[in-house]
Amino acid sequence: MAALDFGAYVLLGIAAVLFLLLQSWLAATVVRRVVGIPTGWPRTIGVGLVMSAVMALTVQYLYRAGTGQNAGGLEVAPGVALLLLLLATGWIFALGVGALVVIEAAFPTGSVPGPQSLFFGWKARRRRGRRYAEVISIAVRHGLGSQIRGFGRGASRDR
Known part of the structure; x- marks a missing residue:
């Protein structure tokens, strides 16, 4: 029975990583479209990963705040938590786009030599x-x- 539990945890972990990569790729694609200039995929995926991680932490925190499970932290009504989540999503996206623009301005695509x-x-x-x-x-x-x-x-x- 313990082997089945371990296998389920491994499959769940693999599914979580695949979902994070898919979500990061989607965020990176949208950010590339919004910026409107060709940016390198590695830096765009990196920005997408950071955006996804921050979004996951924000959703978790605001879910706890809306359900009263935040011991010693923010506690709000579920509707307010949803509005804060929408606001946070907009800010996370805007900051991700801004970070990609700053990175692209500092190190334009193709200007940094490859590791090889x-x-x-x-x-x-x-x-x-x-x-x-x-x-x-x-x-x-x-x-x-x-x-x-x-x-x-x-x-x-x-x-």
Whole structure:
């Protein structure tokens, strides 16, 4: 009998994870539609997961508050708890959209190198660094060092 209970808990856990992923994907899809620009799926799914987790905690708290099971916490009528839940849902969605916009503005999609390039791209980075050093040394050798350092601040225009 204990094995059946354990199996039921495992199946329930798997179902909960699948539901959370589905809910996060749905939230991420809606957020991508609202933002209106192409955003990366990993960051969108991450925002969706955070939104889903916060929503789950909010529903749980407000359910306890509406049914009188919140010992020492908020206790309201069920109708008020439902209105607070609707308000909280709007705020959670708005904050999720805002977080995705801030993340997208700080790190636009495609600007951050993938994990593979961190491990396997060192040769290209080293070649690029050598080339930049070579270009700068040629510029300094031909008298353009002051232009590189401060773009000629304080220098006369006729030079």
